[in-house]
Amino acid sequence: MSTKGYAAATPKAALAPYSFQRRAPRDQDVSIDIKFCGICHSDIHQVRDEWGPSIFPMVPGHEIAGIVTAVGAKVSKFKVGDKVGVGCFVDSCRTCDSCRAGLEQYCTEHLVATYNGTEKDGTPTYGGYSEEIVVDEKYLLRMPENLLLDAAAPLLCAGITLYSPLKHWNAGPGKQVAVVGLGGLGHMGVKLAHALGADTTVLSQSNRKQDDAKRLGANHFCSTSDPATFTKLKGKFDLILNTVSAEMDWNEYMSLLKVDGSMVVVGLPEKQTPISAFSLITGRRSLAGSMIGGIPETQEMLDFCGKHNIVCDIELTPIQRVNEAYERILKSDVRYRFVIDMASLKSA
Numbered sequence: 020m021s022t023k024g025y026a027a028a029t030p031k032a033a034l035a036p037y038s039f040q041r042r043a044p045r046d047q048d049v050s051i052d053i054k055f056c057g058i059c060h061s062d063i064h065q066v067r068d069e070w071g072p073s074i075f076p077m078v079p080g081h082e083i084a085g086i087v088t089a090v091g092a093k094v095s096k097f098k099v100g101d102k103v104g105v106g107c108f109v110d111s112c113r114t115c116d117s118c119r120a121g122l123e124q125y126c127t128e129h130l131v132a133t134y135n136g137t138e139k140d141g142t143p144t145y146g147g148y149s150e151e152i153v154v155d156e157k158y159l160l161r162m163p164e165n166l167l168l169d170a171a172a173p174l175l176c177a178g179i180t181l182y183s184p185l186k187h188w189n190a191g192p193g194k195q196v197a198v199v200g201l202g203g204l205g206h207m208g209v210k211l212a213h214a215l216g217a218d219t220t221v222l223s224q225s226n227r228k229q230d231d232a233k234r235l236g237a238n239h240f241c242s243t244s245d246p247a248t249f250t251k252l253k254g255k256f257d258l259i260l261n262t263v264s265a266e267m268d269w270n271e272y273m274s275l276l277k278v279d280g281s282m283v284v285v286g287l288p289e290k291q292t293p294i295s296a297f298s299l300i301t302g303r304r305s306l307a308g309s310m311i312g313g314i315p316e317t318q319e320m321l322d323f324c325g326k327h328n329i330v331c332d333i334e335l336t337p338i339q340r341v342n343e344a345y346e347r348i349l350k351s352d353v354r355y356r357f358v359i360d361m362a363s364l365k366s367a
């Protein structure tokens with residue numbers, strides 16, 4: 020099947036129209052007409068080749084929402100017309116301990132990333148900045164009926180990336196949770212932590228997003244450019260979710276944890292970050308990381324968002340303006356996630 024999309028031809032290249040082949044649907048496959056695709060900061064990191072060797076041409080996009088157009092003979096969970104979602108991976112080994120536990124994102128053998136990855140037969144994968152995608156039903160998510168598809172699309176990466184650590188580290192009533200960085204991931208962290216009942220603080224570079232943070236559900240807001248913030252909040256948090264995409268001093272943030280508190284890193288800066296042993300031993304603090312979520316937990320998160328009416332705050336963009344959107348994301352100038360309206364690609 021020939022499909023239209025947008026790709027970066029080489030590392031750091033601007034995205035431009037690109038045609039490529041999708042596989043012919045197999046018996047377990049679902050064919051999806053892509054309606055919307057969120058723009059994650061990870062798309063920018065990978066297009067710019069910041070995480071080591073990437074595969075080009077690259078069609079990014081792993082916050083994919085669309086409608087089922089065809090199902091294979093052995094598909095049992097989905098039918099034509101269903102609202103579905105595809106997140107950051109489209110297959111995995113299915114047999115390792117992680118896969119068997121529904122933690123496919125931590126597959127130790129072969130996680131097939133939605134783009135910038137390879138299928139088990141070595142074919143490169145292409146993501147959601149495109150018209151259609153073909154996915155095995157085991158790796159497909161059901162979108163809640165009551166949520167708008169455009170605003171729900173970023174739940175498939177930004178939503179699950181914050182939901183999973185919030186659940187794993189037991190965020191809820193009586194817990195002090197901080198979200199560092201109010202971007203695509205961070206604003207979902209605030210909405211989800213609030214819905215789970217945690218007392219939620221936003222730590223942002225300036226005061227510009229203060230009103231938004233409160234509107235999104237934060238109980239408190241502090242600017243990290245004010246040095247008093249680090250004295251005032253010392254020892255306050257049970258859990259810090261660090262979503263920052265750039266280099267920063269993690270040691271400063273570790274000092275804001277209570278005894279036995281944890282800072283969970285989800286942001287992925289290009290360079291390595293030094294951490295002092297003293298930041299860990301004082302207060303028996305933990306530094307941890309977390310990556311997206313497995314298929315069962317992603318479905319749980321979508322159902323939770325359906326129940327609580329949680330979607331992302333989005334700015335819809337035609338695909339022709341995707342390069343401009345990247346520049347604005349790098350300046351933290353988006354409230355709070357760009358979503359590509361794929362109708363713009365089809366009409367082009």
Ligand code: NAP
Pocket residue numbers: 058059060061062064176177180199200201202203204205222223224225228262263264265266267284285286287288309310311348349351355
């Ligand atoms: P984003 O929308 O660009 O948000 C990042 C936020 O970090 C910005 O809004 C800004 O918040 C803050 N920030 C940016 N530069 C900073 C700096 N120099 N110092 C301090 N704060 C800074 O990006 P995103 O899509 O949310 O993604 C965030 C990071 O998570 C990226 O590195 C991405 O690759 C990674 N990611 C990880 C996973 C995972 O599974 N772990 C999944 C998806 C994405 P303020 O304006 O509020 O300061």
Ligand code: ZN
Pocket residue numbers: 059060061062081107176177
């Ligand atoms: Zn992402």
Ligand code: ZN
Pocket residue numbers: 111112113114115116117118119125126127128129
């Ligand atoms: Zn596996």
